Amino acid sequence: MAAARGVFAGPIKRLLPRGSFTQTRSWCSNGSVSDKKEVRLNRLEGEDNGIVEVLMCRERARNSLGHVFVGQMRDLVSSLQHDSAVRVLVFRSLIPGVFCAGADLKERAQMSNAEAELFVHGLRSLMNDIAALPMPTIAAVDGFALGGGLELALACDLRTAAHCAQMGLIETTRGLLPGAGGSQRLPRTVGFAVAKELIFTGRRVGGEQAVNLGLVNRSVPQNQTGDAAHREALSLAREILPQAxxxxxxxxxxxxxxxxxxxxxxxxxxxxxxxxxxxxxxxxxxxxxxxxxxxxxxxxx
Missing domain, CATH: 1.10.12.10 (Lyase 2-enoyl-coa Hydratase, Chain  A, domain 2)
Structure with a gap:
């Protein structure tokens, strides 16, 4: 429990005066943004001060877990470990129809066996770091969350999903098993019998079935803007925000x-x-x- 006692580097910062909600622009498709990062933070303001979003946008590769994406995510997560101003953290994608497509198979095909094993070890470490973040975390699954993408969502405390989302640990269909924590977190989330069935078959489930299985906390119909799960994640974050x-x-x-x-x-x-x-x-x-x-x-x- 020494780690538990040392979780807080200092007091949580006092909230700023409440004002209007501020949305982020979609930097994914904005050509005027010169330093397009694949992962970055968006700190909400006004009444939502204290809610912070992790924005994922590896546009051409559907947020697949490549070297740059994983490296930027690791740096970002490390910077949040002692950020007491963050009350709730929401992971979301800015790419329509996808949360995270999982492994970058093009990069993986260029790796030797030893390199692939080392990369997956680092990916597992990243998911552990996300799970160990001190503040509540929410994954907003608007679209596909497959393989490592679902492992990322499982590393969060809570999950929201659109009805049309597709989630699955599909590694056995590619001759592998979930290697970034999925074989351990999925059984602890949905129970061992259900998790074994999903992993053995590589089956995908939609948002409505996922909530019935306990895989996600809330599932909502998709809206015209394609961000229903994100909006539901914000609604959930706002319920947490007023608590001590x-x-x-x-x-x-x-x-x-x-x-x-x-x-x-x-x-x-x-x-x-x-x-x-x-x-x-x-x-x-x-x-x-x-x-x-x-x-x-x-x-x-």
Whole structure:
């Protein structure tokens, strides 16, 4: 639990005054953007201050997990580890009809066996880093999330999907098995029997079936702009945003660490996380707001 106690580098920063919501422009198709990165951040403003989006746009390769894409994602995730201003993190694609198409097979075909093994090891490490981020994470699946793309979504805490989304760990159809955490996270998400069926067959499931399986938290009909899952992810993020940020982060630690151990050890982890919250100003604010019958004003301190 030493890691759990050291999760916070400092207090969560006080929110800026609330104002209007600010949308990002689609830099994917904007030729005026000179430094087109395949992965970048968008920090929302106004009433959505504290929600941050990871924007994925490897346009010609459908966000496939190539060297540049993975390297930029790794740097970005590393920069977020101690960013206390981020209350909720949403992973989304700017490419219509696709979240992430999985492995870059063109790059993979040029690798030796040793190089491919090393690259997949790095990919598995990246997914572990995403799963270990201290803030709640949401994957907005508007379109295809196959192989490593679904493994990326599974590394997030929560998932939203459009009904028309297609998700699957399809590696067995290519002579492989899920190698970036999918063989471990899918059974923990949908149960072992269902996960084995999906992985053994390489089957794809749509958004409506995915929510019934427990693979995604929410599934919604696709809209005319093709971003229904993203909008639903923002709706979910806005439900998390008003809650006490340190409490939310410590709840994530308690659940993630507790899932790895027996119930007795899990109870001890819960107790240590709870003790971390006792001296916070947010706990005092929560109690005061309840007594005074008003909404709490949490500052992350």
């Amino acid at each position: 940020p340190i409490a939310v982060r410590m709840a994530k630690v308690a659940m993630n660490r507790g899932a790895e151990v027996d119930i007795s050890s899990g109870m001890a982890i819960e107790g240590m996380c709870y003790a971390r919250l006792i001296p916070t100003r947010d706990r005092q604010e929560g109690m005061a707001a309840f007594i005074e019958k008003r909404p709490p004003r949490y500052t992350g301190e």
